[in-house]
Amino acid sequence: MNNKRHLILVVVGVVVLLAGATIGASVTQEGDAADQGRADFVEVGCYQCHGYQGQGGAGPRLAPDPISLENFMRIVRRPPNVMPAYSPAVVSEQQLERIHAYLESIPQPPDPSTLPILSGE
């Protein structure tokens, strides 16, 4: 009996350890993707119109709460307005995924009501 319980405990422990490692790896991978995505965002020149944090500028705001990856890729390839089109020769699908991950990582801004100078007080 003791051997059977011991075996169960070991199996459960291994499962827990594996799950933790997988989650950690996933978090690390996401973090790497966002970090690399920021580098891509700058290298490819997105920051020029959208700002370094995607806050907008000459172009519209991209983050936080970016549009879906699917729509993001569609618009980058065939933008509807004044934005120039970025073909795969200029920015790859992988880069776009990383850039999107970066935009998703950008935190929410402060609430305007917490910033007295925004209301001119």
Place this chain on the structure above:
Amino acid sequence: MKTRRDFLKGVAVAGTVSGVAAETEANTAPAQVQTASTMSALPPSSYVEAMEADVPEGYTEAQAAHYFVQNATSDFMADVVRSLGIDYIASNPGSSHRGFQESIVNHGGNRSPEWLTCLHEESSVAMGHGYAKIAYKPMAMACHSTVGLQHASMAIYNAFCDRVPLIVFGGNHLDAADRRPGAEWSHAAQDPSKLVRDFIKWDDTPVSAQHFVESMHRAYKIATTPPMGPVVIILDGHLQEKELGNAPTIPDFTPTTPPQGEIGALREAARLLVDAERPVILADKMARTPAGMSRLVELAEALQVPVVDRGGRMNFPNDHYLAQAGRGGQLIREADVILGLEMFDFWGAVNSMRDLVHRESTPRTRSDVKLISLGVNDLFIKANYQYFQRFLPVDLSIGGDAEATLPSLTEEVRRAMSDARRSRIAERETGLRTSYREMINQARQRATYGWNQSPVSTARLSMEVYRQIKDHDWSLVSRTMSGVPRRLWKMNQHHQFIGGPGGGGVGYGAPSSVGAALANREHGRLTVSFQADGDINYAPGVFWTAAHHGIPLLSVMHNNRAYHQEVMHLQRIATRRQRGADGGAKVGNTFEDPYIDYATLAKSYSVWSTGPISDPDQLEPALKRAVDVVANGEPALVDVVCQPR
């Protein structure tokens, strides 16, 4: 013509040396007050004695007889300039206007006008550009003949496009027989104004004192009558330096009244506006003075019509619920009648065109929209430079100065309005107030994105500056940082915003800010400029002019380390050609490796400075200190490393 010997004899006979009219055979000029600076009957030096005795070696008799000039023509020129109320002449030195300069300084006492030392003619002209938009009158600038006018030309073009009056003096040496070898030849031209004639309103080359006074009055009238603009008067060097002879009378100045729209057209415009369900007013270079703002408020309230201030001037108070520039796109799309007031680019406001190899335009408006244009564009256009933008067919084109015409238009609107229609129009107010509040809340939300980031967001920088200046009588004299100040600063005074360069010539910002600050100085206002880094590098010496002449100005650098517009242009072309988007766009367009230290640059001109600042939390103490410096009457610069836009 009297010689000095004759003059001395006359002084001896008269006895006293002050208040004596020196009458001569040929000179019947009115009595001149003899001051130490103008009289020449001082004890002669040995050099003068030699000149007045026998003809010295190396001189002809004529040269010796006319060596000293008692009553220079340029003294009279200075008197004319003063009589027109010109308070300043900005100039980079030039021998071709040396006679005029000396007269301003010594004959005129360097006061009204005061001679301002500039380190580039582009700076002196652009100072005049900024000055006129605050002072509501022109100042003058003196440019050294050919090379000085060449330097000044871009700034003159900007003022022409922006409809700002300038009085530009250019020196010249017209008589070839009179030119000394060297510079007086390479700095002379048959027709110096030809260089800039395509972008000035008028020019002349007076050849006598009488000619000068008539041309100056005409030039001043032309410059200051809408559409306003620069004029050039060429001052021949020989004319400046010769004896005046009979002094002409300086008449009183009579301005020309601005042209106004024809009454029949105004009645038609009033009918269209009153009958419209979704009218919109677009205002660009309309409000030349505070009266323009109040008149537009009156018209807008009478019609309950939203106003889209395009930013060519301070046209409408942004704390008024009808100030709805933030909804401009939607308003234009939905409008059934659009009234454009002094529109620089009416076509561009109601049409769009994508920047592609194959270009087509798309209207932004409804197909049934009625367009009314009121302005002076059609009254004065020059052909060569294409500043006038694309031709727009309109339904009603009213030629007249909008500011001057608005009272008549408002009267016709009220006359055209029945009681029933007035009630219906009044119902719009509630919805417009709601739209205004939503627009402001959206602008506040938008400003929070990137708030705590480095490089500093333009929104964060704008609001940190506003925190320091809002309790002063402030004046923003530059282009704004992505429009944040015009959305979120409370702007309801005409001097709080003056528009941009007009012709898009970069290099306007710094000197025009100094000129505007000069005009603001007498009102005790705090002048603020968001200074683009690309702009300041053209002629940073204007900071020295500000320091030397005690012109208080707060310059806050928008240091994005690039000619950012051009970076985006290169990016567009690179992506279109599917190459080089990963950095190629920055070649030739950025200030990196090394970075430029603007704080040290300013210090070298004795301007208080601090920076560069990349951390937004460091802005408050730095800006507070800088505002204190400016409030005490000195210029200051804060270098801030910013987001691109």
